[in-house]
Amino acid sequence: GAGVSQSPSNKVTEKGKDVELRCDPISGHTALYWYRQSLGQGLEFLIYFQGNSAPDKSGLPSDRFSAERTGGSVSTLTIQRTQQEDSAVYLCASSLGGFGYGYTFGSGTRLTVV
């Protein structure tokens, strides 16, 4: 596609439920990143994919968070047993190149845990 696509754009879920957030990167972009943007914490790195592998997942806040990428393309971020502190905007970005290349971000998924 022309840009990075994320779905859903908004998600409201009850505390304790599992959610899946989807990211469809720009075709051909081998690097894919997930970030979280919340009022108190700003923009936080979660995980980096190169192809289908994740060389750096140091930003995942707990073992309730996991992510996978298939076919070197679509990625899914899963949050199990959601908590209210998980409420945030989850941003996905992809990049054609490596170090020094700018990211192209999606519009994000706004997750609200009630």
Added chain:
Amino acid sequence: AQKVTQAQTEISVVEKEDVTLDCVYETRDTTYYLFWYKQPPSGELVFLIRRNSFDEQNEISGRYSWNFQKSTSSFNFTITASQVVDSAVYFCALSREIDNYGQNFVFGPGTRLSVLP
């Protein structure tokens, strides 16, 4: 540890004024990149400019210019003749290499710019 500081939380200017957004960074890396991103109300982060740690030449691109000074660890961004459409949150970011193919961005807290008509 890497850190990016944007001391200005919010700035308001009147249209056509020039405005400078400040960014100060901390890193022990000798090779790194600095970026500015814009986040308009739509929410999507938009790439604006990039500078690597070996190039301190300051440039102008249209209404945008930047001032990179390694001696003070600063990477300031200036918008000349601001317009209402420039209203957004601006993020300064520092990148470090993860492997040969990826990088990790550390973002500053952002500066909210409001350009009033």
